[in-house]
Amino acid sequence: MEESHQIFYGYVIVEKGLFKTVGKGSPSSKEIADADEVIDGQGKWLMPGLVNTHGHLGSTLLRGAGDDMPLMDWLKQIMWPNESRFDKETVTIAAQLAMIEMIKSGTTTFLDMYHLFMEDMAELVIDIGMRATLCRGMIGLCSEEEQEQKLAESVKLYKDFHGESDGKISIALSPHAPYTCPPPFMKRAAEEAKKHNMMIHTHVSETRGEVEQHVKEYGKRPIVHLEELGLFHSPCLIAHGVHVNEEEMVILKENDVAVSHNPISNLKLGSGIAPIPEMVSKGITVGLGTDSTASNNNLDLFEEMRMAALIHKGKQENPSVTNSLKTLEMATFKGAEALRISQLGKIRSKFKADFILVDPAAPHLTPWENNRVHSHLVYAAKGSDVTDVFVGGKALYSNKSLVKLDEEKILYEANNKLENFV
């Protein structure tokens, strides 16, 4: 697909991590001779790499550890007791496992919010070669001294890593959520972000109860409150936004606040269904996120696209409120916009050469012709149809083999870690 979403037989030439040429038909013999490497993708679909705008890689080993439970039970019985015991090795294995799953299912860019070992995480992502926005999640239910320490760690992470890996690493500032960050701390986070020119990422209005509690405590809804606290003076991406009213959507649009739509996690935790078609029609930038495997339970953005395309049709009893093309945009360049990464998410000259190949020789993608490709990618494809993944023109996954990560070893290590879990 190119910008206009035309589908055609063609080729791309990559130079210095960017698309230099997006051409129709076959490359010329001179273009072939000039290339350092030629990859034959004949018969496959080439599309932008997928962008995952919300996740927590460190908790990947909690996949399936507790399902079907009310949120607070799940947090208290499963998440917190385990996360409090995570050491560096556990988090590293979890992050590697998550990256294997993401790469194999066509994700090239992801956002990770986590509170442990984020410097190691940055080194790891650089080593593996993915594009990522990393943020040290900060819970503000602690002393002012600890709050300031968390802010200082976040700013240090930014200074050390923002723009590293040929620009593939971005660092954002991440107060966890209004219900874990009292207003004075939110205000401090907003100040620090403004001062250092950092993007902000935070959870907002995930559950109905959380919004009701906020109104009870502060007399106003979370997004109204966050605007007052100055959080939207910096580029901001909120996760979830499930329980957002009309007035709040206007605030999001006016402040150019982007939203990570995480439909599967929102369903699985019983949070609800976000008013995404309404947000999109108001011009709010919406990307797609998986959240962590502990509440999804996979990181396959093809699954997330399908859910995002289907759920709102059913909720509104109207099949036209979303479509496959808008959903593909959400999973690619709208996600890039949400992360404030420029020139990403389209197959277009001068854009970053993050792209994937999908093999349509599968029963669930048959029959196909050009005008069914968008549909098949959203309504029928699986992450396992991806055969090749490139980030900045470099192959991370080639003909169904990971270039760098040792999958067998990491899967083994991940399974062996389970004995430490409660």
Place this chain on the structure above:
Amino acid sequence: MEESHQIFYGYVIVEKGLFKTVGKGSPSSKEIADADEVIDGQGKWLMPGLVNTHGHLGSTLLRGAGDDMPLMDWLKQIMWPNESRFDKETVTIAAQLAMIEMIKSGTTTFLDMYHLFMEDMAELVIDIGMRATLCRGMIGLCSEEEQEQKLAESVKLYKDFHGESDGKISIALSPHAPYTCPPPFMKRAAEEAKKHNMMIHTHVSETRGEVEQHVKEYGKRPIVHLEELGLFHSPCLIAHGVHVNEEEMVILKENDVAVSHNPISNLKLGSGIAPIPEMVSKGITVGLGTDSTASNNNLDLFEEMRMAALIHKGKQENPSVTNSLKTLEMATFKGAEALRISQLGKIRSKFKADFILVDPAAPHLTPWENNRVHSHLVYAAKGSDVTDVFVGGKALYSNKSLVKLDEEKILYEANNKLENFV
């Protein structure tokens, strides 16, 4: 998994199409010596084959032909103009393609309602070796003579094929829907089913508009009306049941009417979300169906399980209204119950030996231990994780290769058929 849903290291012995032994640990050397064939599934998960309780295989080539459209536009612009041109070859290729997709994603039993070439379909299913309930869909908007001819065709199909293929073929009687079958014809269908001891399958209350129109026309809701017309005097399975009220659920339960829950199709067409947890809590038998690829757009029951497990949590804002175990039951022995096929859908001695192997050596199924397997199968697995499929003890898919169907040829033929489409 065995009946009690325990997960253990074990083995099965199959004889005459049934499980003879379901054992823990390894088989004895005598058991191995006595076997005609030994298959090593070490490291894989063995589970019952999946049961798809609603579909239309003949329209598989319309996958992705029209999405995101209001129902009537879709029917008038896409479905009807194309289906009216379908010849036997088109329907045969479509059915073969559908069976390839179903087998590869772990489905062993399916229901097919279609109006064209059902005798050929029966022959084809027998040849391929799947278990199926077939019904000639009857639209009653025609002369009485034509109505009677359709009934006669259905009864003939029953007499010719019911119980064939070692009992793997069942034939049901299928008036299409209340809005396409006037009451006198519904009544005749009920009489014929009763007379020949046939199961009945019909679409009911798929959309809100359809129910409102029915009430307007007949002064009563569809399920109340169908009960009066005698349709529930025979074993009956209804598809969809999206817009069903409390009174109607009581009628369904009292008459032991089963429901095929088709959540993805219901979302995609904007029909809505069926009250499945309410039905299940009332003791109504609910199976899972994909509907056709024209409204899904895939036949992967792992996708359908995931949707069935997630959607009701989000709609009700309660993560406990469904769980992975209940969802697995729906996709296996509850589906079998809905189709009135006895001794099917459990790994249990004397049950039909329809089972599949799933390879957990994948990042999205890692980490795992026994108490996470149910969760992973529902919330993380893909059809592409299935490596082996057995129906009545016979392999249809072995180590990721189809035993009988020529996949490459059928995919090629399916793609080549597209030029005939409008």
